[in-house]
């Protein structure tokens with residue numbers, strides 16, 4: 001069987017996970033090299049993996065002729081330039097969300113991708129999660145009628161590390177970008193009007209860098225359908241990701257708080273555990289999306305999540321941030 005030799009750029013929380021998946025969980029992939037400018041991240045990696053080349057500079061990794069494809073999971077504000085470097089080096093690319101923090105850069109990525117006739121997949125892993133896939137299949141089957149309303153809740157258990165937050169683009173671009181993608185995916189139309197309300201409710205340090213920790217977003221789509229998206233860093237109980245799709249003949253409810261299918265009951269009440277964080281909840285989805293990337297590249301298929309999906313979601317994030325700043329409804 002053909003085997004894809006991959007490089008991973010960025011060895012933080014998620015890059016490490018992608019590296020683990022490529023190194024040991026995907027039959028037709030090998031992890032050949034990694035890069036991160038942060039010595040601590042490189043040492044952490046080298047302490048746990050052998051036989052993988054480790055670079056400080058991603059350009060040294062890209063110069064390697066024996067690397068067939070790359071996964072970018074570096075800090076968000078580095079995505080655009082690294083994507084263009086990788087495409088120009090002739091490598092098929094998987095890049096984490098959000099694809100860029102700058103719409104002009106988005107246009108340059110689009111131009112580069114067209115010029116090199118390259119491959120670029122964006123990491124909206126919820127589209128590869130079993131529960132979201134089952135919900136999407138039900139909605140698309142038509143058995144539930146037409147989808148008319150999507151409600152998403154995305155709550156983190158706390159504020160991210162402040163250095164991460166500074167490079168992330170803020171709550172909307174970092175977190176709600178997933179829900180914005182899902183709303184477009186389920187409704188199958190583009191947003192025509194939106195409004196938003198946001199605040200710092202719990203983490204003043206986020207306010208100091210111009211970020212917020214709670215947002216409520218309202219979308220009206222061109223086909224008249226609606227969505228409500230909540231993004232929050234304030235779920236002190238755990239990681240809480242749920243989506244409801246209301247259809248004319250039924251509905252799908254996706255997601256659960258519970259990590260383990262065990263309910264403990266005693267005279268005082270009942271108890272379950274709660275999913276602690278994103279890598280636990282989406283462990284299988286990260287693997288499935290990486291398998292999709294590897295198989296697309298090996299079989300010369302188009303990506304299932306495209307640059308245009310990534311750019312559409314980022315454009316909407318900017319419009320939401322405008323609505324928050326200007327305190328007004330935005331017509332698109």
Ligand SMILES: NC(=O)c1ccc[n+]([C@@H]2O[C@H](COP(=O)([O-])OP(=O)(O)OC[C@H]3O[C@@H](n4cnc5c(N)ncnc54)[C@H](O)[C@@H]3O)[C@@H](O)[C@H]2O)c1
Nearest residue numbers: 009010011012013014015036038041073074075076096097
């Ligand atoms: N799809 C998801 O569910 C999901 C979840 C978490 C993070 N992410 C995305 O993944 C990316 C990384 O997030 P994280 O949580 O791992 O962040 P992190 O802060 O833990 O790690 C980022 C790493 O990137 C490294 N880095 C910075 N510049 C670099 C460069 N030029 N080349 C190589 N490495 C570089 C940093 O040194 C750091 O080790 C972010 O864009 C984030 O939005 C996606």
